[in-house]
Amino acid sequence: MALSVATSGSGITIVRVEGQLIVGNRQELKALVTESLDRGGRKFLIDCTDTGYIDSSGLGALVTIAKKVREHGGEIRLAGLNEDLRSLFTLTKLDSLFEIGETVEQTLADF
Amino acid sequence: MALSVATSGSGITIVRVEGQLIVGNRQELKALVTESLDRGGRKFLIDCTDTGYIDSSGLGALVTIAKKVREHGGEIRLAGLNEDLRSLFTLTKLDSLFEIGETVEQTLADF
Amino acid sequence: MTAPLRLCVRRGPEKEAASPTIRVALTLPSDIDVIEETVELLALHAFAGRIPAQRTRFRFRVTLAEALANAIQCGNGGDPDQPVHVELHLTEETIRVQVTDRGTGFDTDHTTDPTDPDTLEYPCGRGLFIIRHLTDHVEFNDQGNTIWMTLPRS
Amino acid sequence: MTAPLRLCVRRGPEKEAASPTIRVALTLPSDIDVIEETVELLALHAFAGRIPAQRTRFRFRVTLAEALANAIQCGNGGDPDQPVHVELHLTEETIRVQVTDRGTGFDTDHTTDPTDPDTLEYPCGRGLFIIRHLTDHVEFNDQGNTIWMTLPRS
Ligand SMILES: Nc1ncnc2c1ncn2[C@@H]1O[C@H](COP(=O)(O)OP(=O)(O)O)[C@@H](O)[C@H]1O
Numbered sequence: 330m331a332l333s334v335a336t337s338g339s340g341i342t343i344v345r346v347e348g349q350l351i352v353g354n355r356q357e358l359k360a361l362v363t364e365s366l367d368r369g370g371r372k373f374l375i376d377c378t379d380t381g382y383i384d385s386s387g388l389g390a391l392v393t394i395a396k397k398v399r400e401h402g403g404e405i406r407l408a409g410l411n412e413d414l415r416s417l418f419t420l421t422k423l424d425s426l427f428e429i430g431e432t433v434e435q436t437l438a439d440f
Numbered sequence: 441m442a443l444s445v446a447t448s449g450s451g452i453t454i455v456r457v458e459g460q461l462i463v464g465n466r467q468e469l470k471a472l473v474t475e476s477l478d479r480g481g482r483k484f485l486i487d488c489t490d491t492g493y494i495d496s497s498g499l500g501a502l503v504t505i506a507k508k509v510r511e512h513g514g515e516i517r518l519a520g521l522n523e524d525l526r527s528l529f530t531l532t533k534l535d536s537l538f539e540i541g542e543t544v545e546q547t548l549a550d551f
Numbered sequence: 552m553t554a555p556l557r558l559c560v561r562r563g564p565e566k567e568a569a570s571p572t573i574r575v576a577l578t579l580p581s582d583i584d585v586i587e588e589t590v591e592l593l594a595l596h597a598f599a600g601r602i603p604a605q606r607t608r609f610r611f612r613v614t615l616a617e618a619l620a621n622a623i624q625c626g627n628g629g630d631p632d633q634p635v636h637v638e639l640h641l642t643e644e645t646i647r648v649q650v651t652d653r654g655t656g657f658d659t660d661h662t663t664d665p666t667d668p669d670t671l672e673y674p675c676g677r678g679l680f681i682i683r684h685l686t687d688h689v690e691f692n693d694q695g696n697t698i699w700m701t702l703p704r705s
Numbered sequence: 706m707t708a709p710l711r712l713c714v715r716r717g718p719e720k721e722a723a724s725p726t727i728r729v730a731l732t733l734p735s736d737i738d739v740i741e742e743t744v745e746l747l748a749l750h751a752f753a754g755r756i757p758a759q760r761t762r763f764r765f766r767v768t769l770a771e772a773l774a775n776a777i778q779c780g781n782g783g784d785p786d787q788p789v790h791v792e793l794h795l796t797e798e799t800i801r802v803q804v805t806d807r808g809t810g811f812d813t814d815h816t817t818d819p820t821d822p823d824t825l826e827y828p829c830g831r832g833l834f835i836i837r838h839l840t841d842h843v844e845f846n847d848q849g850n851t852i853w854m855t856l857p858r859s
């Protein structure tokens with residue numbers, strides 16, 4: 330997995346997850362978002378356009394991150410999920426915890 | 441494996457071997473050449489352009505066929521062998537028993 | 552040379568494919584960092600010579616990753632010296648995945664529902680739930696240290 | 706939205722591939738008509754995810770076909786009820802092929818040279834010679850009903 334972070338002109342922190350988000354690497358994602366929160370970031374977009382698959386630990390990490398972001402008065406959205414990834418959120422009902430947008434561009438514009 | 445037979449304008453029987461020439465199908469080739477001999481065919485070209493691999497039974501079948509053809513005063517040539525197939529004949533020194541031409545066209549012209 | 556005249560075409564005996572079961576086996580250390588590579592390696596064999604549906608490939612990868620994570624973390628307690636054994640039994644239609652750890656197992660009849668509003672925000676407890684929903688069939692041995700999952704191959 | 710500014714790129718831990726040995730196993734009936742299919746099936750696994758040299762693929766297919774033919778015909782006497790067991794042990798660099806039949810074996814030390822002018826026109830006796838020349842290494846068990854052949858994977 331590779332994570333890359335960018336900040337949009339409107340101050341949204343875009344975290345791009347390339348590859349698998351699984352038990353072996355979910356901590357990296359948590360650490361990265363925590364650092365961004367510490368630096369004052371409050372709006373987060375997780376870009377899953379190039380995400381392969383997510384396991385239950387990866388989903389767990391996203392839940393934990395979402396909680397933390399909300400505790401800081403922030404907001405987190407997901408975007409770019411393909412049908413398979415989307416089905417994981419529907420199955421686990423986590424789609425009720427996360428705002429899941431369509432493309433990154435669309436989700437950024439709506440934020 | 442699939443065998444197809446054709447006769448050139450100059451009366452050469454061209455036997456095309458598609459796929460593997462191995463223990464499970466070598467009898468077909470023997471039967472086919474024997475029938476051609478019975479019908480008076482004396483010049484044979486085995487077209488290996490689309491042959492995958494040949495096992496020791498396949499080589500053995502070719503040796504038997506060559507003998508039979510020569511006993512009938514005929515001649516047999518091979519053509520279209522790729523490097524790998526050619527190496528089998530060099531390794532087993534069967535290249536001393538068979539005339540091995542280059543392309544089918546070239547070998548037909550030289551026959 | 553004039554155009555050759557086709558006389559006949561014969562095909563060798565084409566046996567109805569007996570479709571033998573192919574077994575693919577692999578032993579890995581209890582290290583969560585090898586899960587991803589193991590999954591990719593086994594996916595190559597699971598679908599060797601095939602182009603399965605995108606969804607099939609996804610189901611295989613997610614459920615195998617889950618089962619390996621449980622075997623490594625819950626079963627073997629993350630002790631890298633304890634091996635995890637994986638086998639795929641491949642038939643024409645299905646993949647049977649077997650994952651065995653060296654642990655004492657657990658009560659496999661006890662299931663929890665991670666979609667329960669009370670526990671929805673828990674970070675854990677979704678693994679077996681996902682496995683049950685993304686496979687065609689799940690079974691455990693009595694001890695609870697072997698899981699068998701059945702998935703399609705196409 | 707203006708162009709996003711790249712802040713950092715992190716990569717997860719990439720473990721030096723432990724390169725586990727993968728075992729692929731298959732049992733077939735003693736029927737020469739299943740050799741071709743078995744060879745193709747096992748070639749898929751032997752080179753899964755790889756694009757080996759044309760020559761490597763050829764060597765694998767020819768020598769496996771030879772070993773299967775011997776096991777079926779010499780070892781099991783062509784009795785379709787007698788199984789032949791094949792295993793591939795795949796490492797990063799090599800393929801170890803194991804073929805076992807139910808026969809009584811033979812004197813594996815006794816080798817003949819089919820290129821001898823006296824026997825050059827014999828229809829048989831080239832199988833083991835080809836195996837010895839197209840593999841990197843050949844071994845038998847003491848009984849002579851198991852052959853191990855080592856070949857490259859690339
Ligand atoms: N291979 C195993 N060995 C021992 N216990 C296991 C094993 N697999 C699962 N479990 C038990 O089942 C529980 C539920 O597993 P799971 O649904 O995957 O969620 P999680 O692993 O996130 O807790 C685990 O917490 C563990 O107690």
Ligand SMILES: Nc1ncnc2c1ncn2[C@@H]1O[C@H](COP(=O)(O)OP(=O)(O)O)[C@@H](O)[C@H]1O
Binds near residue numbers: 781
């Ligand atoms: N698996 C086997 N079981 C018993 N005998 C075998 C086996 N493999 C080879 N042999 C013996 O070795 C001989 C030489 O084999 P090979 O070189 O393959 O030539 P061929 O099979 O054409 O005779 C065989 O004729 C047979 O007697």
